[in-house]
Amino acid sequence: MHTELTRDFERFGLRLPRAFPDHVRETYRIDLTARYLGQMIPHPVGKGSGQLSLNETQLAEDARAGLAFVVLKTVIAQDEAGTQSMAAWAIHETKMQVEPRRSAGGRTGWTVTWKGRGWDRSLEEYLALVRAGRDLTRAGSLLVVPSVKYHLPRLEDPFHEAEYRHTTRLLAGAWGEAPLLVEKDFSPTLAGDSLAADRAQILRWLREVPRHIRAASPVPVRIAVKLMNACFDDAFQLEMIKACQEVDALVCFNRLFDAERSVAYGGWDLSDRNLRVLDAMAPGVHPGLSGTGNVCSGRMILEYARRGCESVQLHTFFQLPLSQYPATQGSRTQRALHALVFHPNDGLIAALLELEAAGGLERRGGELRFLDLTTDAHRAG
Numbered sequence: 001m002h003t004e005l006t007r008d009f010e011r012f013g014l015r016l017p018r019a020f021p022d023h024v025r026e027t028y029r030i031d032l033t034a035r036y037l038g039q040m041i042p043h044p045v046g047k048g049s050g051q052l053s054l055n056e057t058q059l060a061e062d063a064r065a066g067l068a069f070v071v072l073k074t075v076i077a078q079d080e081a082g083t084q085s086m087a088a089w090a091i092h093e094t095k096m097q098v099e100p101r102r103s104a105g106g107r108t109g110w111t112v113t114w115k116g117r118g119w120d121r122s123l124e125e126y127l128a129l130v131r132a133g134r135d136l137t138r139a140g141s142l143l144v145v146p147s148v149k150y151h152l153p154r155l156e157d158p159f160h161e162a163e164y165r166h167t168t169r170l171l172a173g174a175w176g177e178a179p180l181l182v183e184k185d186f187s188p189t190l191a192g193d194s195l196a197a198d199r200a201q202i203l204r205w206l207r208e209v210p211r212h213i214r215a216a217s218p219v220p221v222r223i224a225v226k227l228m229n230a231c232f233d234d235a236f237q238l239e240m241i242k243a244c245q246e247v248d249a250l251v252c253f254n255r256l257f258d259a260e261r262s263v264a265y266g267g268w269d270l271s272d273r274n275l276r277v278l279d280a281m282a283p284g285v286h287p288g289l290s291g292t293g294n295v296c297s298g299r300m301i302l303e304y305a306r307r308g309c310e311s312v313q314l315h316t317f318f319q320l321p322l323s324q325y326p327a328t329q330g331s332r333t334q335r336a337l338h339a340l341v342f343h344p345n346d347g348l349i350a351a352l353l354e355l356e357a358a359g360g361l362e363r364r365g366g367e368l369r370f371l372d373l374t375t376d377a378h379r380a381g
């Protein structure tokens, strides 16, 4: 199989077939089927919310490349009058710097330095993008999910229901059929904000926000909460997870916040922390996990999956200089997928076959199944 893999790696570096999961199933008897927010997807790799899901052109290109899902850029909720209590997150900033970053453990990875925050155009423009995403989702070409930052009050204050109601209704209208899928972002800049200095306040948000989104939606809604890496210790990270009783999926966890430079960052520090916290989670705490943070190889996908993540959401790996991808043709998404899945040493296929050889994963009905990794994780803890 290794010879086959080397051959596929070479030829798919020139052109990755969109239906590569079918090829993987036929050739290696590996079923890459994964899940995000309860939806089955052909493989685990999706795009995290951010600067790479801002327009229809990006969505169409990702659909052509065979990406499994895309989370749209985070929009800031507003009421009928256009008031946004989280307006500080709707700022405009275009310049991104992709740069190497050395972790506390001494490994050099990649990070994107950027001072911007949420969607900075109108809600109407966002709704047009949601409609384009809905069409791709219905056509079966790409699962597209909107992301929202809703009002988060101080402990003694009420939630601005009007912002929840107005924004969620419009999203449900644009989506058009039940259930509405939505990701709620708790971002690294929020983690570094004075709003998030109070632990009780954060825990209240996590307990109550899903309830407010459900109450605001005219149709049944499935909610993913993308948890921030709060500026507290690992034990608090676990408390945050426990507070998320009423969500359908958890995205673990958004980037770290560098308070000195006032920027979010990723790289190995991020994956080290995320995997450590996922390790400490009680077994089977949450079935709907999606991993995010420094996923730059198939091996790293496996690390998240073995801790229960049924899919992964990447941003940085879709932004590297072209010289960093082994493929020589295709869009960045295609080149990234090619490396993540087919790399003969670090790709997902190689890592799964190696795990099988070591007795860590068994074939069922002759097939290795990606999702079996996550059920084993839930069983074993």
Ligand SMILES: Cc1cc2nc3c(=O)[nH]c(=O)nc-3n(C[C@H](O)[C@H](O)[C@H](O)COP(=O)(O)O)c2cc1C
Pocket (backbone or CB within 6 Å): 047, 048, 049, 050, 051, 073, 074, 096, 112, 114, 117, 118, 119, 147, 185, 186, 187, 226, 253, 254, 255, 266, 267, 270, 292, 293, 294, 295, 313, 314, 315, 316, 317
């Ligand atoms: C430039 C940039 C903008 C981002 N914007 C958002 C955002 O609006 N909403 C959100 O939930 N996550 C946002 N993220 C976080 C990513 O979706 C992702 O979860 C995170 O960067 C970790 O993955 P990575 O290590 O593959 O980059 C952003 C990340 C970057 C680098």
